[in-house]
Amino acid sequence: MTQLARRHLLFGCFRQAGQGAVLPFRPPWSLAWTDEAAFAAACSRCDACIAACPAGVLKRGDGGFPELTFAATGCTLCRECVSACRDGAFAADAAEPWNLAVAFTEACLPGRGVECRTCGEHCEAGAIRFRPRLGGAPLPALDADACTGCGACVPVCPAGAIEPRRRAAGSSPLPAAERASAPLFPTEAP
Ligand code: SF4
Ligand code: SF4
Ligand code: SF4
Incomplete structure (x- = not known):
């Protein structure tokens, strides 16, 4: 597993478009999803959001700013x-x-010949479907429009094969045409 993939799993992060910087995932609805600098300027690092999170997915990260991890749950x-x-x-x-x-x-x-539907069984949004194929176990395919990005599927995957990805504004992780023909997404950082 690459260093970036490992960080994806433990602390969500993404590569800033066109830049080398790897930014952590912040809480949902935080300013960071559109402007990391604005979030850093506003957040007083008081830990209030971390303390309030019933799921325990928020942790104090670098610089004391809250980071979101899908390591244990969504x-x-x-x-x-x-x-x-x-x-x-x-x-x-x-x-x-x-x-x-x-x-x-x-x-x-399933891409390695082993039957598995664990991620689909844990997706409340019904965003993971399994495509039958000749000569092999059905492969998972994401309905990107249905996926909420909740991350519930990430820690339950026995193979560590699911990476949270930041989408480009208003888009799915892959263009629709590519999505239709590619049940498995590529591993490169977006
Ligand atoms: S589960 Fe935690 S991070 Fe997610 S919306 Fe609730 S409080 Fe925020
Ligand atoms: S991140 Fe998307 S695919 Fe995974 S459980 Fe949540 S809604 Fe389903
Ligand atoms: S992504 Fe993980 S949980 Fe989903 S089918 Fe593949 S191995 Fe199983």
């Missing part, structure tokens, strides 16, 4: 972190909590 999108912040570090009125989805890597077991 985010329920309950908005408790949003309500707890008194420093204006969240865009509470934003329609979307973030622009996250997931990608399946080639570590996925």
